[in-house]
Amino acid sequence: MTIAQRNTGKETRIQREKREVILKAALDVFSIQGLRGATLEKIAEAAGMSKPHVIYYFGSKDAIYARLLESLLEIWVSPLRDLSRDGDPMTEILTYMRRKLKMSRDMPRESKLFATEILHGAPRTKATLSGDLKTLVDEKAAIIAGWSAEGKIARLDPHHLIFSIWAMTQHYADFDVQVRSILPETGGDALFDEADAFLTSMFTRTLRPAKA
Amino acid sequence: MTIAQRNTGKETRIQREKREVILKAALDVFSIQGLRGATLEKIAEAAGMSKPHVIYYFGSKDAIYARLLESLLEIWVSPLRDLSRDGDPMTEILTYMRRKLKMSRDMPRESKLFATEILHGAPRTKATLSGDLKTLVDEKAAIIAGWSAEGKIARLDPHHLIFSIWAMTQHYADFDVQVRSILPETGGDALFDEADAFLTSMFTRTLRPAKA
DNA sequence: AGCATTTCTATCCAAATGGTCAAAAAACGA
């Protein structure tokens, strides 16, 4: 009987650890191969255990994928939550951009997993997108619109501003193969330093309010 | 015997038409489901023919995918080829951005196909990326760097500028599900009109040279 | 130690799927 079925509520230390290992391995495999391209075999091998063992802990391949996605969504939007009405507008937005960029640098597999999910039509995320995420984005967009109206930053569509931050930062994680194919050989972090400089400059110019 | 095997060199009208139909159907299926998620069955159904018939014309599923990708790459970079040293710098770059945005609007399936390929590590495109594409990008980046040095546009890294155009424009095609989940209901083209306005404004501010 | 529970895997199974084959149907050329 699998643990998923038994599910006595409490989780032992060994269960937590094994699940951890499996999720790590699954992230490696899913992020590159996608849900359909990944096989239980590959995940099991990456996790250093047998295929039935993986099933024992999660019940099904889809369950692992769903679990990864679920725990990811929360982390993924967290930088936006911290954008505060009370801070300096320019600083708040640039800080948000930088935190997203750091996430791309430090969690490229997570970024790719999320990207693949959306790209394929977000079958198991759509509800969250148009629910919690929309609520959050609308809320923060309102803050930005406020700054805009007060003349503290330039007049621009706050939703599209947020999209542009997503697009630009995630690009460096999701399409890193392309980026690195074109750029001269740069060590992992150097690329992100370049990106930081460019994006900081770009968003600074974009946000700077027109002279009154 | 399949046509792919026989391959007498010449292609009849009926062959061209059937291949066309199959490629169209395959694009529909691949762009949403990915290479592994798509099945010959689905492609055949979408093309209105039997599974062996699809094999008859292309030999294998992978061959269809490869063919789609190949013919796509050329189209995909063509707007960049038109960026000319002789034009007005700001106009040239904004025009390039707009053409890319239009491609996202008019060819979202192609955009997603390409995105998925890169996301999964570009296994069959890497050579082209670091070859022809890199050459082209380096060439155009040099033009932009020239404009930059002459003070006709702001000082900025031309490679990252190009990446930013890719990232922003493709975002609206590849992540349209997310974008539309968050934005209030807007008809297909209205979204791209908004995006056009935002991006034009963003890149104008980014590129405008600092006062001498 | 001895029993019960949990952890783990070898083996197997059924469904899905990419692709083959032989033959029917259609199109073509004389």
Next chain:
DNA sequence: TCGTTTTTTGACCATTTGGATAGAAATGCT
């Protein structure tokens, strides 16, 4: 019209793969 070639598909096959089963090994409990 009649033989030839091309087009089309139903039936079939081999492999892959997600997952079930049963039992072995380990662990925990008393």
